[in-house]
Amino acid sequence: MTTTASRPASTIFRRPRSTEGFWSWITTTDHKKIGIMYGYAAFFFFIIGGIEALLLRIQLAGPNGSFLNAGEYNAMFTTHGVTMIFLFVMPVSAAFFNYLLPLMIGARDVAFPRMNALSWWIFIFGGLFLYSVIFFGDPTPPAGIADSSGAIVAGNLDPTDATLLAGLPDGGWFLYQPNAGPAYSPGTAVDFALIGLQILGIASLISAINFIVTVFNMRAEGMRLLRMPVFVWMTLVVAFLLLFSLPIIAVALFMATFDRQFGTLFFQATGGGDPVLWQHMFWLFGHPEVYILILPAMGIVSEVLPTNSRKPLFGYAAIVFAGAAIAFLGFGVWAHHMFSSGIPAVAQAAFGLSTMTIAVPTGIKIFNWMGTMWGGRLRFNTAMMFSIGFVAMFVIGGLSGVTHSIVPSDWQQTDTYYIVAHFHYVLFGGAIFGLFSGIYYWFPKITGRMLNEKLGKVHFWVQFIGFNLTFAPMHWLGLQGMVRRTWRYAPETGLGPWNLAVTIGAFTIATGVAIFWFNWIYSKRKGEPSGLDPWDARTIEWTIPNPTPAYNFATPPVIHSLDDFWHQKYTEDEEGRPVRKDDADDLVARLDHDGRNPKSPIHMPAPSYFPILMALGLPLIGYGIIYHTTLVGLALLFIGPLITIGALIGWGIEPLEEPEEHQEHGEGGELVGAGAH
Amino acid sequence: MPTPPRSTRFPWSGRWNGVIGASALALLLSSCSLIEIEDAPLSAVEPRGPFAEQINNLFWPVFWIAVVIFVIVQGGILFSIIAFRDRPGRKEPKQIHGNTKLEITWTVIPALILAAIAVPTVSTVFDLTECGDDAMTVEITGHQWWFEYDYPGLGIETANVMVMPADQEVCAVMTSADVLHNYWVPALNGKRYLVPGQETVLRLQADEPGEYWGHCAEFCGLSHSLMRARVLAVTDAEWDAWVSEQQAAATVPAEGTPAYEGMLLYQNLCTTCHTVNYGDASEFTNIRSDDVFRGPNLTHFSSRNVFAGAYLPYEGLSYDDALEQWLANPPDVKPGSFMPNLGLTQNDINNLTAWLATLK
């Protein structure tokens, strides 16, 4: 069935046809395949980011550790932060968005399937670009002061310290200037980070546009906005957050790149630039970004909790509006990351207050989730346990967040492990617990098999205990004065014992994650087949067979209510308790059969070569910018755009199967793609 | 294909999950009581001056409010887990979609709590941002990776250890010579950035004489973790003595002694970066102000008990050993240090340490 890759040049503009095998993945425009690729890539980077974290923890297990050298340590926490945020949590969320969004709104694909493939390829090339610093980076040691020509005029580093790991970007995930500027971070490591993030940003911007249009335009008949699952709402909110915050970081990254490459002076105090401007621009993006990381998980939890409590979501509308409110307020609090940077007192007070207000909508969500569980009939499958873990752990992180918003307290806390504790509680205890919940919940949707529940529960408990052992002590480490990003701490500080506990905790988490991986590999082959509706679920993605057929819905669904599938299966008795309809089992069986046997041919967006080609140009341009002073660099600055623009043209004139279908599908025209900077 | 309720399909019943969950949370809660911060010189919750005190007094009430909220939320979750778990015979739940009154309650109550917290927050912010009128000014300059202290008016320039009178406010006026740094002496106040090209201020005051630890808190490059600080609060009498000691010039060691040899070596090798003041009249005096090639002022080096960014010596390494190691290969001791390995012989080092000891 696999059609082959090598086709005569004359037919290059015919669209590829493979539906299986390697080329089908390369050329796919199917949102499900794209989602799966996002998922695998993300977990690949999770291992990398996790191993980086473990290295950090080995170094810090005791005072004056000597497992890593300082350069390696600095590179490790930087790449750990960047990897976990941009290459793990964001792409896992993207995996869920891609896979589930069309299914949940009853669509056959997203609004612009080719653009969807394009953002996936840009994402993966961006991630690989970032790490390719190992192969293509200039091995100059990351220390010293460079003059305007880049020559190091002061500073010393033992050449043996310039190791592979030390050659990765350092400077922290927010790359504060001027430390990450041309003078104080000579070499190319930081350039790879800046341009890598720029590329990743383009990917996210494109998918944000795609998802917004998809949600607004591709809903099935009857799927009104307030009938959409909360997960879809959160997808929409996140897309808006991305849409409005990415351009800001794009500009900041351009400015920093120009500072480093072309000698501008935006953030370089020596030339009259203002380092604080970078902080504003970074956090204008950076704070919305943290809600970009958490809201998808909140959406997942809002699906899992009701299903496994066998109750509708308590306060659906409130949860939706609270999500939107968090996003909106989230744009107005960025300077809480800069409370000690010397901004005026009025501004500090104002940002302190605005930060506090976010606790209100977040609280609304928490209490509504509790209300959902209250009086329910809770089934503790692994997905549910992770969701409950999410609620419990996120609250801890949220509350420590509120103690940061007390500005003077933050003057003590900022840049200590107290902050590190806060953000791991919200990111790991929050985002990652939520995402794992989603994986256990939707694994059957993707593979048709259940993840093993026994292993799942062991995974949960090992990870839960390891998580608290790792990150709870960080609160007191921070209050005891352990500053963050510290390669060593003095024995006299009394920080040793708790740090050891943290390190043990980190390895406990790793064990948990390893169990998860085993479970994944095992269950993918040997897991119990799931059938159509393993959770007795509420939403319409469970009305189609598992694994999802390529065309999603054999017949277009028509939606009559929120939690449509549930209402197909259940009525309520006088007391308001659900009663399974007599024909519910028949219904499920029929859906399963019909879903696998469409009554008519279905036209799906065809695969295309051009997304991957177009994406390929970007990293080449990136290398070109970094090495623009060399011949190869100049050549790449020419070749990169050539490939991208060439692919763009190909994209434009690629034949569509049926002309009128072009309109119907609303395929991404070349111009929309070109507009993205 | 009917779907059986989950709990009958998987052996781990809900009860066990509840029990494990409860004990894990209990463990977590009880570990809160373990915050005993003895022997933690950098502790941020053991204030030793009015400003840190004020922050502390703001932090703990908020902390306890947070604990109460924490208990309520976790309690609610635990209760649900235990009371509403699926067990044989449990009826399907009523399908409740929400409750407006509850909704309003849990919107308004948090808002009120926050409003209550907000008031003291704002007033403390304004209290602590501007220095008092009779504060003594000390200029702090951040360098990769050490702090320089200048006492304008007193003509004193020192590094790593800031000496100040106890019970007297110091207004730290700060800037940076290179990248961002962040000055933090937890017992005396919160942090403030040192920004190149800009000035920031921080109020510092210690109630009692004593030695207080500090640290650079903003990542500032390779040896950020070794950029530390000390504040020495002293009695008024000790302060006066210290000032006159620091204002005095160093004395040239007797010719022929190792210290004299050391001084000559210094004149040869070290004056590109360091300053030693032997008095205006002395040919041995050298003053540097270049920011790139700038090391600490060594005129009163031996009056300080720590050096190299207050990193050396540390527990387990004596002062003398630390100094020898430092002179032998600074970047090895402190990665990236801008003081280069000058290829000194053991003899040179001995002479230099002898000389440094004369710089009281």
Added chain:
Amino acid sequence: MADTFEIEEGAEVPEHAEVHDSHHLVHESTGIDNRKLGMWVFLSSEFLFFGAFISNYLLYGGRDFDSVVPRDIYDIPFTSISSFVLLMSSLTMVLAHHALSTGDQNGTKTWLMATALLGSVFLGGQVFEFTEFIVEYDMTLTSNPAASAFYMLTGFHGTHVALGIVMLLSLFGIARREGGLSEKHGMNLELVGLYWHFVDIIWIVIFTLVYLIGAA
């Protein structure tokens, strides 16, 4: 088995496949064309993009530096003219769109070309301005943050204009082929138009804030 569905003509057709109902799923819930909605969404994010550059200029543009700053050397008459040119290109753009919607292929071609030309004149003006600033006044990208901010802002705007010209020319190319621009291309033309006008309104803001007010 689960994967039997048709991709294209010639592929295997599942047994019970009879009726052709592919059109039901893909509709626009809002009634707005996907691509048009996408373009507007994209443009709304561009406000944040240009806003960052503009405020960057507003921050640095007023500061004093040792070297020449843009506000001292603006050539207001010259820039006024090129602003006028860009403004008029919006007119020709809308006329091109109008012509196509009335079926006037020749008009479409003419106005498209006119728009591209006016855009090029504007770009040429910018090149001239940059050259003058660099050669006459020795104000380069790296002179000071105000100069950097100026070149970055106007440069990125210019890049947008250049991209627009490329799109206009490719539309022109398609229009010259047999059959001209079809109904289907109407949407393409409209999208390019939206983009073009947007770039124009950004210039309206730049001209006022950066040049007229900034130089005062």
Added chain:
Amino acid sequence: MSDTAHATSHPSTKDYVRIAIFLAVLTAIEVALFYLNEAVGMEGWDAPLLIGLSTIKFVVVVGWFMHLRFEDSFLARFFGAGFVLAMALYGIVLAVFGAIVLFGGG
């Protein structure tokens, strides 16, 4: 502009030309204001005027040339959101810097 005010009927070629003339006139007034300020010194009065004029230009281009007036108000809300958000955020940033140089900076 009154003759184009019927939201349902799209403008004609003539209308477009008239709009363009209107825009050109506004631009001319802007430039004139600039020189007036140079000559007599308007003590900060010119900036709000200039901003007002360019806002009108902005609205006219968006409303008529970009057809926003004739589209679903849905689109206008999107577009407005981006614009307002940008104004608010960057306004705050500049205010925090104490550096809104709009009114006679330097």
